[in-house]
Amino acid sequence: MPTIKSSYLGNLRTESEHLQSGTQLYTDAPLDNNGKGEKFSPTDLVASALGSCMVTIMGIVANRDSVSLDGLSWEVTKIMQSSPRKISEIIVEFHWENPVEDEAMLQKLKNAAKTCPVALSLDSEIKQTLRFNF
Structure with a gap:
């Protein structure tokens, strides 16, 4: 279906x-x-999916360990190459106003982000740059 x-x-x-x-x-x-740029482009959706997937998997880990991700936000930058036209890099920058103070938990969350299904599904030629500001 x-x-x-x-x-x-x-x-x-x-x-x-x-x-x-x-x-x-x-x-x-x-x-x-050749477009109007008035909506997400298909490649914008790919880039957005990466950040959203990472945070979803972080959320699963946080819920399992009774950690709140309140105040977590992220920005995604998509870099295109021109020939052939394709995504060359996706930068995901995370910001967390009040992160947990447990270093082991922070590392667990970072590892969870790196192993989300979208991250694992993207072609290895697409550079994934992650910045954790916490």
Whole structure:
């Protein structure tokens, strides 16, 4: 059974629906590739998925160990190469206002981030740079 149903809307835009929840998202080609840049581009979604996946796995570990991730945020920077046009690097920078003081737990969370399914699924040619500001 499919997970996502998508359609082309014209003008370099797509619509996708997550079938289980009914949630919809739209993509647009970026300005530097003939689009309007008014929505996430498909490669933006890949970069966003990496950060979100990392934090989700960190959250599973934190929940299991009764640790709160309140105040955790992150920024993602996607770097494209031009020929061939593809993602060359994704930088994920984490910020945590009030991190736990247990160094072993911090290392466990960092390790969890590095082993999320998206991180493990991306081509090894895509450099994954992680900055943990905690």
